[in-house]
Amino acid sequence: MRRSTLERPPAVPPPLLLAALRPGMLRLAAAEADGVILNWLAAADVPTAVAELGRRPDGFEVVARIFVCPTADVGHARALGRRLITTYLTVPAYAAFHRWLGRAETLDPVWRAWAAGDRRGAAAAVPDEVVDALVLHGPPEDCRDQVRRYADAGVDVPVLALLPTPELAAGGPAALADLIARLGPAGERGAGVNLTDRVVVITGGAGGIGAALAYRFAAEGAAAVVVADLDVAGARAVAEAVGPVAHAAELDVTAEDQVRALVADTERRYGRLDLFCANAGIATAAGLDAAPADWDRAWRVNVLAHVYSTRAVLPGMLARGQGYLLHTCSAAGVLTAVGDAPYTATKHAAVGLAEWLAVTYRDQGIRVSALCPQGVDTPMLAEGLAAGHLGARVIAASGAVLHPDRVADAVIAGLAEERFLILPHPEVANHARRRAEDPDGWQAGLRKLVRRLRS
Numbered sequence: 001m002r003r004s005t006l007e008r009p010p011a012v013p014p015p016l017l018l019a020a021l022r023p024g025m026l027r028l029a030a031a032e033a034d035g036v037i038l039n040w041l042a043a044a045d046v047p048t049a050v051a052e053l054g055r056r057p058d059g060f061e062v063v064a065r066i067f068v069c070p071t072a073d074v075g076h077a078r079a080l081g082r083r084l085i086t087t088y089l090t091v092p093a094y095a096a097f098h099r100w101l102g103r104a105e106t107l108d109p110v111w112r113a114w115a116a117g118d119r120r121g122a123a124a125a126v127p128d129e130v131v132d133a134l135v136l137h138g139p140p141e142d143c144r145d146q147v148r149r150y151a152d153a154g155v156d157v158p159v160l161a162l163l164p165t166p167e168l169a170a171g172g173p174a175a176l177a178d179l180i181a182r183l184g185p186a187g188e189r190g191a192g193v194n195l196t197d198r199v200v201v202i203t204g205g206a207g208g209i210g211a212a213l214a215y216r217f218a219a220e221g222a223a224a225v226v227v228a229d230l231d232v233a234g235a236r237a238v239a240e241a242v243g244p245v246a247h248a249a250e251l252d253v254t255a256e257d258q259v260r261a262l263v264a265d266t267e268r269r270y271g272r273l274d275l276f277c278a279n280a281g282i283a284t285a286a287g288l289d290a291a292p293a294d295w296d297r298a299w300r301v302n303v304l305a306h307v308y309s310t311r312a313v314l315p316g317m318l319a320r321g322q323g324y325l326l327h328t329c330s331a332a333g334v335l336t337a338v339g340d341a342p343y344t345a346t347k348h349a350a351v352g353l354a355e356w357l358a359v360t361y362r363d364q365g366i367r368v369s370a371l372c373p374q375g376v377d378t379p380m381l382a383e384g385l386a387a388g389h390l391g392a393r394v395i396a397a398s399g400a401v402l403h404p405d406r407v408a409d410a411v412i413a414g415l416a417e418e419r420f421l422i423l424p425h426p427e428v429a430n431h432a433r434r435r436a437e438d439p440d441g442w443q444a445g446l447r448k449l450v451r452r453l454r455s
């Protein structure tokens with residue numbers, strides 16, 4: 001690495017993972033890198049490779065590429081596996097790796113046939129046990145259990161190299177989506193996100209995204225869902241519709257004493273508070289000349305309220321060593337809300353605060369997600385569109401306007417993965433990347449859209 005220079009070195013050096021097979025490289029990885037990438041080894045081989053790493057620095061990652069052919073068609077899996085093994089394990093570095101792992105005798109006939117130019121004979125000489133150990137196959141759940149053996153043996157990050165199967169060829173994209181879910185860790189798929197028995201508070205729960213979260217959390221098995229809102233009649237209607245696990249609370253999120261009282265009441269009733277969703281938010285549809293009271297209110301509802309609720313819940317969560325904060329920010333917090341200066345500024349602040357919390361408290365068991373949707377079909381956006389506000393029209397022209405239930409889907413998936421940035425509109429990630437890489441180009445694109453909508 002000494003003689004290699006990057007034209008544009010990243011500000012924060014990325015982790016360096018070294019692909020390593022045999023002892024020298026494995027030891028080099030442990031001494032110099034942030035992790036090691038293993039390849040073409042069986043779960044039973046992992047301890048041999050890991051032992052060579054010796055003492056590793058904290059945070060060092062062992063990554064393994066694992067070939068998976070999730071099919072009930074054993075013949076298909078073994079034929080494909082044989083072909084792959086014959087082409088890979090005859091490459092000198094991989095042959096030496098498997099000699100070191102103790103397969104010299106088993107694979108010798110393969111190497112000899114290959115050297116003599118007999119590719120068919122080489123493939124035929126790979127014993128079934130070797131194919132089965134190196135190319136996992138069977139129903140997806142069996143493959144998942146076999147992958148777990150790698151994890152149990154010391155692999156931190158299993159990277160699945162998914163091979164084609166007859167089932168995938170017949171089932172198309174839907175079969176692929178189903179397969180990926182079934183290969184995931186057991187009990188953490190879809191409904192498996194652990195909201196079971198959780199005690200949840202949602203602010204701004206009387207409608208829109210907050211109400212959709214309340215319904216969804218209850219459906220996922222939450223023990224208690226507190227629907228809090230300034231609009232207490234709306235909150236009551238939602239809590240009633242959600243069912244007996246829910247109850248309504250009148251709350252102004254900008255009044256710190258009210259927030260503290262609600263948190264204390266929840267902890268008293270249920271013994272804990274697992275997930276606090278700071279979701280209440282307001283838009284102003286105003287530019288720089290927004291009235292001072294509007295600037296102030298946007299700041300208090302969209303930002304300070306997140307400070308108040310976090311201050312109220314943290315002592316209990318830290319004492320238990322765990323807790324989850326879901327802060328509804330907005331795509332406006334990572335991009336720009338055309339036509340609404342206070343909303344843009346305060347949502348950027350909300351994302352900044354959430355990020356600060358994640359960095360500061362994650363190691364004490366506090367998980368933080370910032371929910372950043374673009375257009376969602378709620379009263380907030382509907383009112384903007386009905387009034388013909390430019391900002392609402394830009395949102396509607398920028399991509400799909402999602403039903404709040406789709407936002408709840410994204411939240412469930414994001415919480416399951418403990419992902420910081422939850423983006424119900426995946427395109428927001430691309431916009432944000434573009435904005436970071438080329439701010440001028442990105443702004444020019446947005447101005448063009450605005451000119452088009454104005455004309």
Ligand SMILES: NC(=O)c1ccc[n+]([C@@H]2O[C@H](COP(=O)([O-])OP(=O)(O)OC[C@H]3O[C@@H](n4cnc5c(N)ncnc54)[C@H](O)[C@@H]3O)[C@@H](O)[C@H]2O)c1
Nearest residue numbers: 204206208209230252253279280281330373375376378380
């Ligand atoms: N709708 C969208 O397109 C969109 C997009 C991105 C982000 N968001 C964000 O999602 C969140 C929810 O918005 P929504 O779209 O469901 O809008 P909404 O207007 O339907 O819901 C907001 C809720 O917050 C409540 N609220 C407002 N001020 C409050 C206060 N001081 N105390 C307690 N409750 C208060 C309102 O009564 C309302 O029930 C907001 O933070 C919003 O900024 C919305």
